[in-house]
Amino acid sequence: xxxxxSPAxxxxSPGASGSPPVITADGAYAARLACxxxxxxxxxxxxxxxxxxxxxxxxxxxxxxxxxxxxMADGRVLIHRLVDRxxxxxxxxxxxxxxxxxxxxxxECGGSRLTLLPPSPALHHAYAIAVGxxxxxxxxxxxxxxxxxxxxxxxxxxxxxxxxxxxxxMLALDRxxxxxxxxxxxxxxxxxxxxxxLQIADESDDRVLLADADSGLLLISSDAPGHPRIGWGVLGGxxxxxxxxxxRLPGRTATPFAIQPGQTLMPESCAVALRIxxxxxxxLGLWRPAERRLHQLAAPxxxxxxxxxxxxxxxxxxxxxxxxxxxGIAEAELPAPKAAPAAGAARPxxxxxxxxxxxxxxx
Numbered sequence: 001x002x003x004x005x006s007p008a009x010x011x012x013s014p015g016a017s018g019s020p021p022v023i024t025a026d027g028a029y030a031a032r033l034a035c036x037x038x039x040x041x042x043x044x045x046x047x048x049x050x051x052x053x054x055x056x057x058x059x060x061x062x063x064x065x066x067x068x069x070x071x072m073a074d075g076r077v078l079i080h081r082l083v084d085r086x087x088x089x090x091x092x093x094x095x096x097x098x099x100x101x102x103x104x105x106x107x108e109c110g111g112s113r114l115t116l117l118p119p120s121p122a123l124h125h126a127y128a129i130a131v132g133x134x135x136x137x138x139x140x141x142x143x144x145x146x147x148x149x150x151x152x153x154x155x156x157x158x159x160x161x162x163x164x165x166x167x168x169x170m171l172a173l174d175r176x177x178x179x180x181x182x183x184x185x186x187x188x189x190x191x192x193x194x195x196x197x198l199q200i201a202d203e204s205d206d207r208v209l210l211a212d213a214d215s216g217l218l219l220i221s222s223d224a225p226g227h228p229r230i231g232w233g234v235l236g237g238x239x240x241x242x243x244x245x246x247x248r249l250p251g252r253t254a255t256p257f258a259i260q261p262g263q264t265l266m267p268e269s270c271a272v273a274l275r276i277x278x279x280x281x282x283x284l285g286l287w288r289p290a291e292r293r294l295h296q297l298a299a300p301x302x303x304x305x306x307x308x309x310x311x312x313x314x315x316x317x318x319x320x321x322x323x324x325x326x327x328g329i330a331e332a333e334l335p336a337p338k339a340a341p342a343a344g345a346a347r348p349x350x351x352x353x354x355x356x357x358x359x360x361x362x363x
Contacts, residue, residue, distance in 0.1 A: 018032055018033055018034035018043070020032060021043075022118070022119065022307075023047070023309050024071045024073055024119045025119050025121045027311075029046060029071040029072070029073070030045040030047055030319065031043065032045070032304070033063060033065070033068075040062055041056055041063060042056075042067075044071065044077050044094075045319065047317075047329070052327050052329050057093075057094060059101065064081070068080040072091065076091040077092045078104075078142050080114075086106040086108050087106055089104040089107075090102060090104055105148050107128075107130065107139055107141070107148050109130040109137060112137070113131050114130040114139075116141070117171070118161050118162070118163065120163060121163055121166050121167060121213070126141050126142035126143060127139065127140055127151070129159075131159070133157075134155070134156070134157075136173070137152070137153050138151040138152045138154060139151060151188060151192050152193075154194055156175040157175070157176040160173055164213065164235065169189050170185055170187060171188060172184070172185055172208040172211065180204070183198035185197040198220060198233075200241060205222065206224065207221045207222070209230070209256050212261055214262055215263045215267040215270050216237065217234060217235075217272075217289070218235055220232065222241070230247045230254060231244075245292070246293055247294060249278075249294075252276055252278040253277045256274045256275075257275055257307070258272070258273040259271075259272050261312055267289060268289040269288060271287075271334045273286060273308055273316050282306075283298055284296065284297040284298070286334040297332060300318055302325070303330070304319050307319050316334070318331070
């Protein structure tokens, strides 16, 4: 894929109906809610085969459009349905022409809104948060011994969900408390113990968007510069959060969705993929912290916008669906940086202690 003169959106194709796929932390499987034009059904994508392929997993009746699905490491698909105000969970798997289903139990949380969190690096576990009026309940909904298990109650209304390590122990959540949003770290091995993670200014709303466990690179969003901006920092690093000017796109919205793994102690070398939305549609942005340039590329036809993952070798893989290709993967690469950055930090400090230098774009 090469950068066009002006980025353009991929045309909508008849086969592209459905939600973008959710991809496992190891990149082996994906799952999405697909639509054949008349009904909705879960669909599993196998990504670690020589040729990717999709398997439909329809149940005895069509699913509701808002039904959530999550791929598991063993190839099964977790499904979250709302049934009579109860949140029911089950694991789906193909059995020849039919779909097998293993019920996992249900969660009753009154009027709270319950949503699945992104796939955990602890590949056989899946988590969800139920957001109430003043607190948020964290649930283990798959991987427990006896069905859904309550993990912790967190003061405040939480959203987001970003894994900070490779073991599925540390989870970042964006918590609204006392009228402000700050990201906190939740330790799942210490009964959901909460500690501050991202606090740039007292009056700012600060959110964690993405994290890479190998390098410690964090992509964040904050209005500390005066209006919402995308910035980056290093978990445990000594340097302040920076807000690159090249990621400031007036009239457009940029959303990072994937960070290149495997760049141990070299966060500046990590390639980052962003979805860019504007009047012309949606297209790709490719960037790394070591550079001051955002590469903008046309998206492949039928791209399930906002979905994709990087290989350790720096290849971005983008799932797409067209009328002729029911399960396709396009690839893109970011040119290598001109010079390797210095690795590591001499004296790590928590990210929340790193000050914001200036109120404009840096880097």
